Amino acid sequence: MSEFTRYLGRIASGAASLVSGMEVTIRYMFKPVVTVRYPRLRLDIPEGFRGPVELVTDPETGDHNCSACGTCARVCPSGVISVQGGKKKAAGQDGEGAKAPEDPFVITDSFIIDFSRCSLCGLCVESCPRKALRFSHMYEQCGTSRQVAVVDLVARQKALAAVGCEPAASRPGPQQQAAA
Amino acid sequence: MTPQAMLDPTHTLSEDTFYLNMGPQHPSTHGVLRLLLRLSGERILECDPVLGYSHRGQEHIAQNKTYLQFLPYPGRMDYLSALMFNHAHCLAVEKAAGIAVPERAEYIRVICAELNRISSHLLWLGAYLMDLGAFTPFLYCFDDREDIMDLLLPVTGSRLTYCYSRFGGVAKDIDETFVTGLRAFIKKLRGRLKDYDKLVNKNVIFINRTRDVGVISADMARAYGLTGPCLRGSGVAYDVRRAEPYSVYPEFAFEIPVRSGGDCLDRYMVRFLEMEQSLRIIEQALDRLPQGPVAPAKPVRVVKVPAGDYHCVYESARGQVGIYLVSDGGKNPYRMKWRVPSFSNLSVLPKLLVNTLVADTIAILGSVDVVMPEIDR
Ligand code: SF4
Ligand code: SF4
Numbered sequence: 001m002s003e004f005t006r007y008l009g010r011i012a013s014g015a016a017s018l019v020s021g022m023e024v025t026i027r028y029m030f031k032p033v034v035t036v037r038y039p040r041l042r043l044d045i046p047e048g049f050r051g052p053v054e055l056v057t058d059p060e061t062g063d064h065n066c067s068a069c070g071t072c073a074r075v076c077p078s079g080v081i082s083v084q085g086g087k088k089k090a091a092g093q094d095g096e097g098a099k100a101p102e103d104p105f106v107i108t109d110s111f112i113i114d115f116s117r118c119s120l121c122g123l124c125v126e127s128c129p130r131k132a133l134r135f136s137h138m139y140e141q142c143g144t145s146r147q148v149a150v151v152d153l154v155a156r157q158k159a160l161a162a163v164g165c166e167p168a169a170s171r172p173g174p175q176q177q178a179a180a
Numbered sequence: 181m182t183p184q185a186m187l188d189p190t191h192t193l194s195e196d197t198f199y200l201n202m203g204p205q206h207p208s209t210h211g212v213l214r215l216l217l218r219l220s221g222e223r224i225l226e227c228d229p230v231l232g233y234s235h236r237g238q239e240h241i242a243q244n245k246t247y248l249q250f251l252p253y254p255g256r257m258d259y260l261s262a263l264m265f266n267h268a269h270c271l272a273v274e275k276a277a278g279i280a281v282p283e284r285a286e287y288i289r290v291i292c293a294e295l296n297r298i299s300s301h302l303l304w305l306g307a308y309l310m311d312l313g314a315f316t317p318f319l320y321c322f323d324d325r326e327d328i329m330d331l332l333l334p335v336t337g338s339r340l341t342y343c344y345s346r347f348g349g350v351a352k353d354i355d356e357t358f359v360t361g362l363r364a365f366i367k368k369l370r371g372r373l374k375d376y377d378k379l380v381n382k383n384v385i386f387i388n389r390t391r392d393v394g395v396i397s398a399d400m401a402r403a404y405g406l407t408g409p410c411l412r413g414s415g416v417a418y419d420v421r422r423a424e425p426y427s428v429y430p431e432f433a434f435e436i437p438v439r440s441g442g443d444c445l446d447r448y449m450v451r452f453l454e455m456e457q458s459l460r461i462i463e464q465a466l467d468r469l470p471q472g473p474v475a476p477a478k479p480v481r482v483v484k485v486p487a488g489d490y491h492c493v494y495e496s497a498r499g500q501v502g503i504y505l506v507s508d509g510g511k512n513p514y515r516m517k518w519r520v521p522s523f524s525n526l527s528v529l530p531k532l533l534v535n536t537l538v539a540d541t542i543a544i545l546g547s548v549d550v551v552m553p554e555i556d557r
Contacts, residue, residue, distance in 0.1 A: 017383045
């Protein structure tokens, strides 16, 4: 008898826990959906997001501010940056693009970064004395080989400027457009 | 018995025992742990965890990088408590080099670390319940965890492997949006914890699968050097935040949840209750958040650590992290030994799994909550 009562008791407590669990589930059925139908809709990327590093385009000159000092390359924990450049022109002498006139103007030939090994730590961006680097908002990073992650930022900036467009992720997503 | 000995062809098996390799599915998955089990039917006679699949030589990397360059690495050890490991590394170096941290920065670090603790526990909660066959709570947990990541994203810039603390401060100040968002989140999570309580904590199936399963006695926990929720689930009220307070923790009122049974359910409950305590700490920190700078006026780039030995302990989501730093006065650490909680917590498994059923292995392993990259380093 007592065995049977316990059996019934177990069924009752099991049913009670089922009901209390289902109550939560049913309540959430009538709450708004929390997911976004990616890729048709996208979320806004917040300001501080760290995407692959890119060169800041100076609105005045339309060029970057990097002077190939190499600070970022030295500080980078993963050693993924290599900057090439030489002292090309002295200050004031057609020093177009130089931020401070007393700086000897250096033309950066190439700024190559292997994003596949970047840890997005932010040390390069913080240590750049000329604030020439920033994080982009790109987040869809995939490729068919390791080489596609190795990018010359100077060349890319030139190429993009030539056709007058910005890197892909700077464009607003459909959701942002809908909201605007 | 070592795996080699187990695989020795001359090693004779009796008729009804056999070996089973549990995991990993693929070497590139996360959480690569291999459990070599000797079974008699469904019963485990012997268990041998095989480690090292995600060994990256982090301690050796530390020796070859400057203190500053090692910043992003600790977050890759325990990727679920990256902010905490990052904080621990900064505390250790600051202590050794005598770098002062502004009070506001320390408050922000604690807020973020506690948020990280909650998100780590939420992920564990969801994944653990999914291992036990309950899929629904997983989705709720991930929804809440997503909120935490949305809060931390604009501040820290990342979603998982944060690198936010800097020597002498943090990388970025928090703003009003973060504070209001966080207050709203605290309110929401309190409501959610009640829902979890209904969904899970009273669920008969869950209780039957975890109660009296994988019991760790207090003595056994001490003997194996368990820390964190595993130790507190066995009735030992040890938390580094109380035992050896660091940062600004002495200023906050919070409890240390302790359960005495030592079974899977108790370890679960300790983590569950810890989330509420973390919320309390965050609330107090938000109320008292001082104004001021969050980083030194001149960023610390080159750290000079006087020659000597230094030790720093930290309570991560999984237990005590210990950093033993030896400096010879150079730019790089001479040696940086990391004592990580998961390794000791895992070491109890061979003892714990003996004489349990294969089906309980998942319940027990999950309740210990190990993060493999932290163990393998
Ligand atoms: S990006 Fe900045 S730190 Fe790097 S080389 Fe250019 S100027 Fe120097
Ligand atoms: S974010 Fe860090 S890892 Fe990436 S390029 Fe900059 S310094 Fe190197």
